Amino acid sequence: MSFLAPSKLSRKKRGEGTLTEWVIEKLLFISAIFSVLVVFFILVFLFGKGYQIFEEVTLWEFLTGDKWDPVGQNIEEKPYYGAHPLIMGTLLVTLGAMAFAIPLGIGSAIFISEIAPPRIRDFLKTGTELLAGIPSVVYGLFGLIILTRWLQINFDKPTGETWLAGSILLGIMALPTIISVAEDAISSVGKELKEGSLALGATKWQTITKVIIPSSISGITAAVILGMGRAVGETMAVMMVTGNTPIVPEPITNVFASVKTLTGALGIEMGEAPVNSPHQHALFALAVVLFVIVLSINAGAMIIMKRIKERHYGIAGKKKGSRVLPEPIKNFTDSIKNFTGPIKRHMDTILGIFAGIILIWLLTSWFGIPMGLVIFFMVIGIHFFSQSLSPKNYQTMALGMVTLSIIIVLFLLGALLYYITAEGIHALSWEFLTESPRNCGREGGIYPAIIGTLYLTLGAIILAVPLGVGAGIYISEYAKETRVLKIIRAGIDNLNGTPSIVFGLFGYAFLVLYLGLGVSMIAGQITLALMVLPTIIRTTEEALKAVPHTLREGSLALGATKWETTRRVVLPPSMPGIITGIILSIGRAAGETAPIMFTAVVFSQPGLPNDPSDPVMALPYYILEMSMNIPGGQGNAAGAALVLLLLVLSFYLLAALIRKRFEKALKGFR
Amino acid sequence: MKSNIVIATKDLNLWYGDKQALENIDMSVREKSVTALIGPSGCGKSTLIRVFNRMNDIIDGCRIEGKVFFRGNDIYDPSEDVMELRSAIGMIFQKPNPFPKPIFENIAYGPRVHGINSKKKLEKIVEKCLKQAALWDEVNDWLGDTAMGLSGGQQQRLCIARALAIEPEIILMDEPTSSLDPLATSKIEDLIYELKEKYTVIIVTHNMQQAARVSDYTGFMYLGELIEFGETKQIFENPKEELTERYITGRFG
Ligand SMILES: Nc1ncnc2c1ncn2[C@@H]1O[C@H](COP(=O)(O)OP(=O)(O)OP(=O)(O)O)[C@@H](O)[C@H]1O
Ligand SMILES: [Mg+2]
Numbered sequence: 001m002s003f004l005a006p007s008k009l010s011r012k013k014r015g016e017g018t019l020t021e022w023v024i025e026k027l028l029f030i031s032a033i034f035s036v037l038v039v040f041f042i043l044v045f046l047f048g049k050g051y052q053i054f055e056e057v058t059l060w061e062f063l064t065g066d067k068w069d070p071v072g073q074n075i076e077e078k079p080y081y082g083a084h085p086l087i088m089g090t091l092l093v094t095l096g097a098m099a100f101a102i103p104l105g106i107g108s109a110i111f112i113s114e115i116a117p118p119r120i121r122d123f124l125k126t127g128t129e130l131l132a133g134i135p136s137v138v139y140g141l142f143g144l145i146i147l148t149r150w151l152q153i154n155f156d157k158p159t160g161e162t163w164l165a166g167s168i169l170l171g172i173m174a175l176p177t178i179i180s181v182a183e184d185a186i187s188s189v190g191k192e193l194k195e196g197s198l199a200l201g202a203t204k205w206q207t208i209t210k211v212i213i214p215s216s217i218s219g220i221t222a223a224v225i226l227g228m229g230r231a232v233g234e235t236m237a238v239m240m241v242t243g244n245t246p247i248v249p250e251p252i253t254n255v256f257a258s259v260k261t262l263t264g265a266l267g268i269e270m271g272e273a274p275v276n277s278p279h280q281h282a283l284f285a286l287a288v289v290l291f292v293i294v295l296s297i298n299a300g301a302m303i304i305m306k307r308i309k310e311r312h313y314g315i316a317g318k319k320k321g322s323r324v325l326p327e328p329i330k331n332f333t334d335s336i337k338n339f340t341g342p343i344k345r346h347m348d349t350i351l352g353i354f355a356g357i358i359l360i361w362l363l364t365s366w367f368g369i370p371m372g373l374v375i376f377f378m379v380i381g382i383h384f385f386s387q388s389l390s391p392k393n394y395q396t397m398a399l400g401m402v403t404l405s406i407i408i409v410l411f412l413l414g415a416l417l418y419y420i421t422a423e424g425i426h427a428l429s430w431e432f433l434t435e436s437p438r439n440c441g442r443e444g445g446i447y448p449a450i451i452g453t454l455y456l457t458l459g460a461i462i463l464a465v466p467l468g469v470g471a472g473i474y475i476s477e478y479a480k481e482t483r484v485l486k487i488i489r490a491g492i493d494n495l496n497g498t499p500s501i502v503f504g505l506f507g508y509a510f511l512v513l514y515l516g517l518g519v520s521m522i523a524g525q526i527t528l529a530l531m532v533l534p535t536i537i538r539t540t541e542e543a544l545k546a547v548p549h550t551l552r553e554g555s556l557a558l559g560a561t562k563w564e565t566t567r568r569v570v571l572p573p574s575m576p577g578i579i580t581g582i583i584l585s586i587g588r589a590a591g592e593t594a595p596i597m598f599t600a601v602v603f604s605q606p607g608l609p610n611d612p613s614d615p616v617m618a619l620p621y622y623i624l625e626m627s628m629n630i631p632g633g634q635g636n637a638a639g640a641a642l643v644l645l646l647l648v649l650s651f652y653l654l655a656a657l658i659r660k661r662f663e664k665a666l667k668g669f670r
Numbered sequence: 671m672k673s674n675i676v677i678a679t680k681d682l683n684l685w686y687g688d689k690q691a692l693e694n695i696d697m698s699v700r701e702k703s704v705t706a707l708i709g710p711s712g713c714g715k716s717t718l719i720r721v722f723n724r725m726n727d728i729i730d731g732c733r734i735e736g737k738v739f740f741r742g743n744d745i746y747d748p749s750e751d752v753m754e755l756r757s758a759i760g761m762i763f764q765k766p767n768p769f770p771k772p773i774f775e776n777i778a779y780g781p782r783v784h785g786i787n788s789k790k791k792l793e794k795i796v797e798k799c800l801k802q803a804a805l806w807d808e809v810n811d812w813l814g815d816t817a818m819g820l821s822g823g824q825q826q827r828l829c830i831a832r833a834l835a836i837e838p839e840i841i842l843m844d845e846p847t848s849s850l851d852p853l854a855t856s857k858i859e860d861l862i863y864e865l866k867e868k869y870t871v872i873i874v875t876h877n878m879q880q881a882a883r884v885s886d887y888t889g890f891m892y893l894g895e896l897i898e899f900g901e902t903k904q905i906f907e908n909p910k911e912e913l914t915e916r917y918i919t920g921r922f923g
Contacts, residue, residue, distance in 0.1 A: 480730050481730060551767055553763060553767070554829070556756065557761035557833075558779065558832065558833070559754065559755075559757030559783065560780075561753055561783075569769055
């Protein structure tokens with residue numbers, strides 16, 4: 001029925017309009033549900049292959065067996081599938097990494113959000129992002145040629161490829177996650193709260209420790225957990241520096257022991273294990289273990305983050321984005337204090353003694369008894385000395401420590417960039433960039449690897465963008481808060497937390513073997529696409545959500561349909577944000593090794609691939625092989641790493657520039 | 671001066687989830703008049719005028735009972751086309767919400783989504799609407815510039831021009847001047863007075879003088895109910911309900 005005299009405006013037929021609308025909504029929905037399907041398929045394929053190992057061993061033997069020797073290189077020539085040393089390896093390396101990353105990360109976050117002046121803050125944030133953008137194989141190379149050598153010489157050990165090296169490297173890699181999430185949490189503490197504390201005569205440091213940190217403690221916890229998830233799932237860097245001996249260190253505090261992690265075992269052995277052999281099944285079972293560990297870690301972080309969100313925006317607040325509500329958080333921390341209040345005094349003492357004993361034990365086992373005791377008493381001395389300081393001097397010391405942590409982080413970033421450049425620059429030449437490798441890559445160049453990386457990345461992006469942007473649009477514009485949306489969100493979160501090596505295994509099992517694509521460019525492109533999908537979805541969703549709601553209402557009130565509104569009013573101003581996400585994904589896809597290692601790449605190939613079913617060369621894999629398996633290849637590995645680094649960083653720089661402009665463009669609305 | 675009724679509600683109830691926001695609203699709006707809705711914050715004024723162009727449809731958990739008639743058709747009847755309804759009933763929001771596009775594109779947006787693409791026609795519409803909204807003289811040399819650069823008052827008049835471009839019969843205004851300074855406000859009020867010649871206007875306002883100045887009819891709402899509805903003169907000079915009188919004279923709460 002019409003409300004209008006037909007003469008007024010010539011309208012297009014609405015019947016067609018609604019059909020288009022319907023089709024578009026369904027397409028968007030399909031792209032959103034796709035992530036859930038992928039997670040489901042990953043699980044199916046990992047389990048499907050992995051459970052077959054239980055024809056050889058029981059679950060209990062598999063998890064607790066302390067001998068990992070799937071090839072049977074022992075006198076009995078009998079294979080052993082005990083994952084215990086690998087699980088321990090992963091745990092130890094991760095714990096060690098956290099010991100570095102937690103103090104440095106939280107210290108840096110405090111510095112960035114509370115101490116640094118705005119200009120320096122921007123600079124530091126960019127630095128942190130740079131750290132996050134460096135490909136893990138480049139970290140690995142740095143670890144292999146700089147860190148392990150340094151450890152070997154300074155601690156006078158036969159080799160530097162140790163648990164400690166893995167922990168240091170993983171610690172550095174987990175830093176950006178910890179810093180950025182913790183910084184977000186800390187800087188979202190309300191200004192009134194800080195001013196309230198300062199107005200009571202508290203020093204800045206007292207305000208930080210007594211008000212700001214307690215108010216943001218859940219966010220900081222989430223930051224640590226997320227950093228841990230990142231560390232557990234990391235493959236390349238770890239397997240390049242830990243020496244890969246599947247034995248639990250003896251004694252367990254021996255940080256100079258060589259260890260093998262779950263990811264390390266997958267990365268190294270997957271290529272060697274015959275298809276459908278028990279060895280391969282055992283590796284898939286390891287992947288399941290890894291997946292479960294990482295997902296439960298990430299689920300923990302998600303639950304904490306969700307609680308924070310609810311507290312911020314919950315019941316009382318439709319005030320989205322307002323940062324004024326730490327009151328509930330305060331109540332929450334208060335209630336914890338009340339709960340623990342009576343035992344708190346003793347807790348401190350008990351914890352102190354406990355920590356002291358562990359510290360003595362660790363120090364004496366690392367440095368020998370006399371040296372360890374000296375260090376221990378120095379630490380105790382500093383502790384009591386600091387207790388006797390006036391609040392003001394104490395603050396100076398504490399702020400000094402915080403500043404020191406950010407300096408260390410910057411130093412690490414600088415050292416990494418410097419050494420990769422210094423080692424790699426010799427290899428660079430016109431020939432290196434434009435020729436094919438000869439003599440196992442020791443001569444010639446990396447041209448096919450550069451082109452291969454570009455092909456892989458481009459293909460991945462072409463596949464991922466429509467799906468990712470579509471899903472982002474669906475979630476932000478179309479979805480209602482229903483169970484289906486919860487499932488979609490969970491799917492995307494899980495996909496986001498999935499370690500890249502797991503994507504690699506999935507791609508191998510599903511694309512290469514099951515679908516019969518073989519080791520091919522297309523298999524690598526699809527695997528990489530799945531990996532970057534969650535990034536694209538999230539940045540799209542965020543960019544769309546940043547568009548004020550009033551614009552949508554304005555358009556709908558003019559009689560525009562949902563899709564017209566989305567396409568003409570909501571998408572244009574969010575384009576820069578979406579493009580930023582796409583560029584970040586390009587950078588990520590270009591630098592990843594694990595997803596393509598078993599699906600797409602070969603070490604050496606004379607020419608370029610002719611069609612998508614051919615395998616390709618790729619920079620990250622070339623770096624890995626040159627540094628690990630080709631004697632005398634480290635120089636060219638560094639050269640390729642420099643090229644890869646420049647490639648990836650230029651993408652990140654581009655993304656940062658676009659985002660800057662984006663922020664300016666959106667200012668008009670606020 | 672009794673004209674036809676264009677909009678009428680019957681036993682209208684509305685809930686946001688479990689919370690009832692409108693209760694048994696019965697009111698009718700006359701053609702080519704200005705109707706003001708007044709009442710304390712949170713009483714449901716915005717909710718009510720958003721019922722008329724079904725903008726509440728986009729809110730999760732919003733549920734409606736009763737009937738709303740536009741020219742005798744029940745607008746919540748499933749066979750009715752929301753897009754068509756909204757192009758017959760324009761809306762101006764509390765905060766000006768021009769699109770981040772050139773001025774020209776802002777006004778051409780409505781006609782475009784309704785299928786008008788000829789440059790000539792669009793130019794004509796843009797000029798006509800800007801003139802109607804008393805903005806033409808201020809912006810005619812800058813039609814290609816982004817609308818975000820205009821002042822708040824200009825932006826609001828642009829939004830009015832944008833609404834006029836789809837040739838609505840009714841214009842809904844939700845506190846259109848609450849974010850503007852007195853000068854810009856009086857310009858909009860003059861405009862409303864002129865619009866009455868051709869359109870039916872329903873305006874929500876917190877400003878009692880404004881209601882008295884611009885409207886022919888006034889409804890007073892309180893806690894989701896329409897307490898009193900009648901000619902503006904009568905409501906302001908001789909309210910029947912004590913609540914209305916107390917609100918109008920400022921002895922409220
Ligand atoms: N989207 C929503 N979800 C839930 N409750 C809502 C929503 N929008 C409005 N309400 C509630 O409905 C009631 C009426 O709100 P409405 O915005 O219509 O009031 P109002 O009279 O326009 O107030 P104001 O003068 O402050 O604009 C209020 O109690 C409000 O809290
Ligand atoms: Mg309102």
